[in-house]
Amino acid sequence: MCVTLCSGDPTMYERYWLQMGDKTTVVINxxxxxxxxxxxxxxxxxxxxxxxxxxxxxxxxxxxxxxxxxxxxxxxxxxxxxxxxxxxxxxxxxxxxxxxxxxxxxxxxxxxxxxxxxxxxxxxxxxxxxxxxxxxxxxxxxxxxxxxxxxxxxxxxxxxxxxxxxxxxxxxxxxxxxxxxxxxxxxxxxxxxxxxxxxxxxxxxxxxxxxxxxxxxxxxxxxxxxxxxxxxxxxxxxxxxxxxxQYKSNFKEGQAFFEHSYNNMARRWKQLRDAVNMSKLFSLPDFPSSSCTFSGRTFGSLPAFAWLKCEGEIDDCESFLRGHKILTRGGKHFGSSGKYVRISMLPRDETFDQFTERLSSIKSS
Amino acid sequence: MCVTLCSGDPTMYERYWLQMGDKTTVVINxxxxxxxxxxxxxxxxxxxxxxxxxxxxxxxxxxxxxxxxxxxxxxxxxxxxxxxxxxxxxxxxxxxxxxxxxxxxxxxxxxxxxxxxxxxxxxxxxxxxxxxxxxxxxxxxxxxxxxxxxxxxxxxxxxxxxxxxxxxxxxxxxxxxxxxxxxxxxxxxxxxxxxxxxxxxxxxxxxxxxxxxxxxxxxxxxxxxxxxxxxxxxxxxxxxxxxxxQYKSNFKEGQAFFEHSYNNMARRWKQLRDAVNMSKLFSLPDFPSSSCTFSGRTFGSLPAFAWLKCEGEIDDCESFLRGHKILTRGGKHFGSSGKYVRISMLPRDETFDQFTERLSSIKSS
Missing domain, CATH: 3.40.640.10 (Type I PLP-dependent aspartate aminotransferase-like (Major domain))
Structure with missing residues (x-):
């Protein structure tokens, strides 16, 4: 089974909204x-x-x-x-x-x-x-x-x-x-x-x-x-x-939306960077840290997509990853080089875990 | 206040769906x-x-x-x-x-x-x-x-x-x-x-x-x-x-949707034809009767729009009706003559009643 990360389908968020229970239910007559x-x-x-x-x-x-x-x-x-x-x-x-x-x-x-x-x-x-x-x-x-x-x-x-x-x-x-x-x-x-x-x-x-x-x-x-x-x-x-x-007391600990989502993104980016470090075939952009006026927190960007580069001699990163059953969108679609692919960081947990596991095990052939 | 009948806004149907109560309520989590x-x-x-x-x-x-x-x-x-x-x-x-x-x-x-x-x-x-x-x-x-x-x-x-x-x-x-x-x-x-x-x-x-x-x-x-x-x-x-x-017993008498809507349309068309006859300045298309395979009833069309013609010397029916505070869409928009206007037959009851009342009272000037 391929891991599909081509589109930016944001199913990562389902779990949060499940936890919200009836709070976001709408009733339309x-x-x-x-x-x-x-x-x-x-x-x-x-x-x-x-x-x-x-x-x-x-x-x-x-x-x-x-x-x-x-x-x-x-x-x-x-x-x-x-x-x-x-x-x-x-x-x-x-x-x-x-x-x-x-x-x-x-x-x-x-x-x-x-x-x-x-x-x-x-x-x-x-x-x-x-x-x-x-x-x-x-x-x-x-x-x-x-x-x-x-x-x-x-x-x-x-x-x-x-x-x-x-x-x-x-x-x-x-x-x-x-x-x-x-x-x-x-x-x-x-x-x-x-x-x-x-x-x-x-x-x-x-x-x-x-x-x-x-x-x-x-x-x-x-x-x-x-x-x-x-x-x-x-x-x-x-x-x-x-x-x-604004009304945190009506919610459980850690349920403030942007807190919860930030934590998810931070965890996923760490998991991805670890996988990239394991494999040694890829690289990711580095983002400088800066202070967020909303959270007061200082952090580097945690984008919704990872712009992954195939290092070394791989010129068509999309095909290379497809060969390892990871479906992404190649750099050429974005007016860039085929050495890059765009990867969605917003799939469900199972998919994301499967992806990083597969990525980390790819060694130079 | 103008009676607006330019668009086909189908608010006539609101009353029916109100009567359906909770039957058509959707709940989305x-x-x-x-x-x-x-x-x-x-x-x-x-x-x-x-x-x-x-x-x-x-x-x-x-x-x-x-x-x-x-x-x-x-x-x-x-x-x-x-x-x-x-x-x-x-x-x-x-x-x-x-x-x-x-x-x-x-x-x-x-x-x-x-x-x-x-x-x-x-x-x-x-x-x-x-x-x-x-x-x-x-x-x-x-x-x-x-x-x-x-x-x-x-x-x-x-x-x-x-x-x-x-x-x-x-x-x-x-x-x-x-x-x-x-x-x-x-x-x-x-x-x-x-x-x-x-x-x-x-x-x-x-x-x-x-x-x-x-x-x-x-x-x-x-x-x-x-x-x-x-x-x-x-x-x-x-x-x-x-x-x-299909499950009429779960509904009140006369609540079958197409029955109810047909009755509304038939009543409105009668009311409009009566108004047109009163005024003598306008005419409407005549529709031959035929048998409906769904209802078994024989009737002439009851369109969602009336294609009204200003008879006599009125060449711009839209302007003429606007002068009587009835807003319609003129025939030229439809690739036809300005002697025609299109009138929505689907507004709320109050609007429709006001319209036919106004129309019936327009006499040649």
Missing amino acids: GWQFISYFSDVRKVCWFLEPEFANAIIRLHKLVGNAITEERYIVVGTGSTQLFQALLYAVSPPNSSKPISVVSAAPFYSSYPLITDFLESGLHKWAGDAYTFSKDEPYIELVTSPNNPDGFPRQAVVNRSQGILIHDFAYYWPQYIPISSPADHDIMLFTVSKSTGHAGTRIGWALVKDREIAKKMTEFIMLSTIGVSKDSQIRAAKILQVVSDSH | GWQFISYFSDVRKVCWFLEPEFANAIIRLHKLVGNAITEERYIVVGTGSTQLFQALLYAVSPPNSSKPISVVSAAPFYSSYPLITDFLESGLHKWAGDAYTFSKDEPYIELVTSPNNPDGFPRQAVVNRSQGILIHDFAYYWPQYIPISSPADHDIMLFTVSKSTGHAGTRIGWALVKDREIAKKMTEFIMLSTIGVSKDSQIRAAKILQVVSDSH
Whole structure:
């Protein structure tokens, strides 16, 4: 049996939510959420107010993003919001599509999503480091980055640039929170913050009203809004996450969400680094320690993905690991070298244990 | 205060689901549906098996569509499935986009959805009746039709044509069911069958495996699957609809879903026709009666939208009605004349009563 670590399926979080018991159970009645509309007075008319409030409360608690003077746009995962943004910021009636770039290694889906409909509005233009055209562009800044886990800033830094900050992983189980992010366009998602990938809910914090309006238009045309059931469920989950830190007495010892998740990530990264040291065939990035404004703890990043390098003469790390029944995603998908693979750090315990055990036993052939 | 009847928001159904009490309540625990995946052995790997079973059972009961030898693809409403289909059936690497047509009057969103991303894959080509190019095309066949309620068949009938049958309204509260639909590509949605627009769930029945696979790919790239919460809720709702007919003893008199909804539609259409007769300024389509294989009843269509015509010298029916504080969508949006408007027949009772009262009192000025 292969150990599958290609996708970032966050099943690691199941155990925590099982422990929460009924605290995060939602009950939805048949007569609720019949209508397409949530609040017609809002720019994003399909955003449930309860979910908006839960988002604001959580960002305030964690201190990872400014929500003041921002429009919140909800999406069917941050994947839909990313496309809504491309639509919203691409110049209309332009003679050619705007270039979309991101520094390599970049999230492997960015090029596919940007180009799969052969849109006349936008076109993938590759690695931001090599972008040299003197014309408008969109730069995707993922921080901490998927796949390699490093914090990032824009690299093109030219006028006519539009920045989209993808903060899917800017949460205190993965990286020390340095300050509340304060950019024009910021993306978040529940799949990576709380683990609820199956609910398909993300949110954007957007300064400009016209951009928020055009994003809403995109979501109207592409899915006529976003599941109300999932919004209500996500609201409940985010509320419990906040409660677990603000009303600790209602929870058992060690059940504060980001404490618990940080401990999981720290244990897994130690386990992986031990396995890598045992094998001697691989290497991992090193992350400098810094202080987290949320936890007060000083630590080095514990990314949701490991960006593993095959040392020595192995040029196709993905195939090499497949030969040892470990399924990963190769570096080339991320605009990088085949010597690297991306490995999900968020599977269930059994899978993760099996993976590190297998990895540690791989010796040079 | 204006009476808003522009969108097809199906709030009429709220009252029925209120009467069902706890029968359609869903309870979702925090640890459920964490994963992106529902069933990795299936082509549509994010389709919840429970929802698939509920769909098959309901189609069998109603007799409105063949489900055998079909792949089921779930979507974030049938709007997403429509786009997934355009992607799946457009020829790849073609020198120019494939033409997309539908007989006027057609659903006003078809042209917008087809063209808003300026895709190189497909392009709106207007009224199917005037399509004369001798080349591949996609024809959208909505039956019964939105906006005018008539049953439809393909009109272009040339080789190289791909047909997409949109059966959002092919349910026994709107039209007599004549036989189980048996086309290659068929679309359905809960918004119009049971009224749950806020859950954003639709499904496609697709004969060809490759088309189902490419649709799945589209949904993976556009939203990485479909809300599990909404799928589970939709499953429950469809099960209760089936139960209300198959286990009548568990329900009160007159609570069988399609009975109840048919009665509502019949009453509303009578009320609207009475109002139109009072005013003498308008006219409505006449529908021939036929026998419904599901209910055994013989009746003329009771569409979810009324396609109202301003008779006499009024050329802009939408503006005329707006002057009387009735908000509708004008015929031009549907590729037709401004003498027509589309009016939702599915608002709450108070809104519908207010509308017919206002309409009946409009006399020639």
